[in-house]
Amino acid sequence: xxxxxxxxxxxxxxxxxxxxxxxxxxxxxxxxxxxxxxxxxxxxxxxxxxxxxxxxxxxxxxxxxxxxxxxxxxxxxxxxxxxxxxxxxxxxxxxxxxxxxxxxxxxxxxxxxxxxxxxxxxxxxxxxxxxxxxxxxxxxxxxxxxxxxxxxxxxxxxxxxxxxxxxxxxxxxxxxxxxxxxxxxxxxxxxxxxxxxxxxxxxxxxxxxxxxxxxxxxxxxxxxxxxxxxxxxxxxxxxxxxxxxxxxxxxxxxxxxxxxxxxxxxxxxxxxxxxxxxxxxxxxxxxxxxxxxxxxxxxxxxxxxxxxxxxxxxxxxxxxxxxxxxxxxxxxxxxxxxxxxxxxxxxxxxxxxxxxxxxxxxxxxxxxxxxxxxxxxxxxxxxxxxxxxxxxxxxxxxxxxxxxxxxxxxxxxxxxxxxxxxxxxxxxxxxxx
Amino acid sequence: xxxxxxxxxxxxxxxxxxxxxxxxxxxxxxxxxxxxxxxxxxxxxxxxxxxxxxxxxxxxxxxxxxxxxxxxxxxxxxxxxxxxxxx
Numbered sequence: 256x257x258x259x260x261x262x263x264x265x266x267x268x269x270x271x272x273x274x275x276x277x278x279x280x281x282x283x284x285x286x287x288x289x290x291x292x293x294x295x296x297x298x299x300x301x302x303x304x305x306x307x308x309x310x311x312x313x314x315x316x317x318x319x320x321x322x323x324x325x326x327x328x329x330x331x332x333x334x335x336x337x338x339x340x341x342x343x344x345x346x347x348x349x350x351x352x353x354x355x356x357x358x359x360x361x362x363x364x365x366x367x368x369x370x371x372x373x374x375x376x377x378x379x380x381x382x383x384x385x386x387x388x389x390x391x392x393x394x395x396x397x398x399x400x401x402x403x404x405x406x407x408x409x410x411x412x413x414x415x416x417x418x419x420x421x422x423x424x425x426x427x428x429x430x431x432x433x434x435x436x437x438x439x440x441x442x443x444x445x446x447x448x449x450x451x452x453x454x455x456x457x458x459x460x461x462x463x464x465x466x467x468x469x470x471x472x473x474x475x476x477x478x479x480x481x482x483x484x485x486x487x488x489x490x491x492x493x494x495x496x497x498x499x500x501x502x503x504x505x506x507x508x509x510x511x512x513x514x515x516x517x518x519x520x521x522x523x524x525x526x527x528x529x530x531x532x533x534x535x536x537x538x539x540x541x542x543x544x545x546x547x548x549x550x551x552x553x554x555x556x557x558x559x560x561x562x563x564x565x566x567x568x569x570x571x572x573x574x575x576x577x578x579x580x581x582x583x584x585x586x587x588x589x590x591x592x593x594x595x596x597x598x599x600x601x602x603x604x605x606x607x608x609x610x611x612x613x614x615x616x617x618x619x620x621x622x623x624x625x626x627x628x629x630x631x632x633x634x635x636x637x638x639x640x641x642x643x644x645x646x647x648x649x650x651x652x653x654x655x656x657x658x659x660x661x662x663x664x665x666x667x668x669x670x671x672x673x674x675x676x677x678x679x680x681x682x683x684x685x686x687x688x
Numbered sequence: 689x690x691x692x693x694x695x696x697x698x699x700x701x702x703x704x705x706x707x708x709x710x711x712x713x714x715x716x717x718x719x720x721x722x723x724x725x726x727x728x729x730x731x732x733x734x735x736x737x738x739x740x741x742x743x744x745x746x747x748x749x750x751x752x753x754x755x756x757x758x759x760x761x762x763x764x765x766x767x768x769x770x771x772x773x774x775x
Binding site for chain 2: 440441442443444445446448449462464465468471472659660667
């Protein structure tokens with residue numbers, strides 16, 4: 256019995272198992288010349304996807320992973336839109352045969368192969384982002400060198416491994432440091448807890464929503480070991496709740512084009528993103544009072560990316576996030592960051608969710624608006640009075656509304672831009688009573 | 689007992705998941721196709737059933753194949769009495 260390379264749920268997979276999984280494909284069809292193949296993959300069986308990915312990466316093939324559960328027609332469209340020559344669709348590699356596609360675009364051949372991703376984009380149509388495996392290898396080296404706290408830990412990956420976060424930071428980084436990642440596809444919360452208990456020194460990769468749900472059913476006597484957060488920084492009360500139930504809470508920050516660019520092994524306050532990884536250089540503001548767009552320069556290629564996130568470096572060289580640049584509210588020349596306003600309201604008894612967004616105002620330029628969800632109907636006048644006592648004058652919302660639910664995009668994110676653009680009464684009408 | 693479970697599921701949807709299509713609620717209703725419950729909402733549903741209604745999904749239960757309808761979920765739920773081993 257050879258040592259496992261990775262686990263999927265309770266099943267170990269060794270290199271031999273992976274070789275066996277991909278054997279039906281070796282030397283056939285597009286795999287006669289893997290370096291010139293651009294393949295879309297949508298497989299239900301996560302172990303088969305990982306075995307395929309690990310086989311194709313060193314061969315220099317280009318791959319577009321598609322989230323399992325995507326319908327065939329949607330997968331075909333994604334594959335064609337991103338210039339793939341073939342689609343592998345099915346339960347696993349025993350059943351799926353590569354289907355040749357008429358590509359709509361003829362992308363420039365990536366040197367040494369690429370990982371093709373679709374950025375989630377909170378603005379509109381998803382964007383195709385292709386990163387060379389060589390860039391990804393540089394990120395992996397940088398990630399492992401930077402994140403030394405992960406060295407003795409076993410990653411438990413309870414997020415999709417068809418996306419960069421789970422695939423690169425979860426699975427590939429684990430393999431890079433010689434660890435055995437445990438990929439969890441059965442999202443039954445008790446099952447995930449049992450997986451975490453089976454590897455006491457775990458490093459959990461999961462969405463903040465999943466982590467919050469897990470700690471609610473975690474017995475009071477137990478804590479999680481190490482948890483990684485990514486994406487938009489959490490509101491203060493949620494962050495503090497998580498910090499109480501984990502031995503170590505980390506936060507990483509990045510984008511689809513550059514991967515992870517900053518990381519802190521100890522997120523002590525909302526918005527803290529940590530120090531930059533060595534494969535990039537970052538520019539941002541110089542203090543909380545003088546923030547600026549976070550600009551990423553990838554050292555290998557020189558590629559520059561404006562994240563449209565507003566941030567700054569503190570005196571210790573730690574990067575802090577303030578807001579999406581587009582969400583920042585300019586009230587008579589003073590910047591108001593939605594997160595700062597929301598954190599104050601989340602301390603008000605009964606308020607469960609709060610979103611601050613902007614609305615144009617002919618006098619002030621922009622004004623702060625607030626929409627919140629609470630356990631009971633709250634007295635808005637009383638809340639307004641409280642607001643004046645707890646916020647600086649330009650932060651006080653011009654408009655406050657209690658709603659049943661805050662509309663979210665299909666990816667679960669709140670779009671402050673959409674809230675800003677839709678008149679209040681349309682939004683209220685969309686909310687089911 | 690089963691009526692209890694159905695009532696608990698419905699109560700959680702009503703109270704915590706306003707985006708679910710409650711008007712289509714029935715034992716045979718499919719969680720995703722009929723009630724518009726996605727994977728994160730399903731997790732929320734399970735956690736609320738455990739915390740507020742005393743039912744849980746045992747850890748060996750798979751969330752994928754065998755769980756399609758409200759009846760499936762009700763059948764898989766067990767009462768929260770047996771203690772979990774902890775580490």
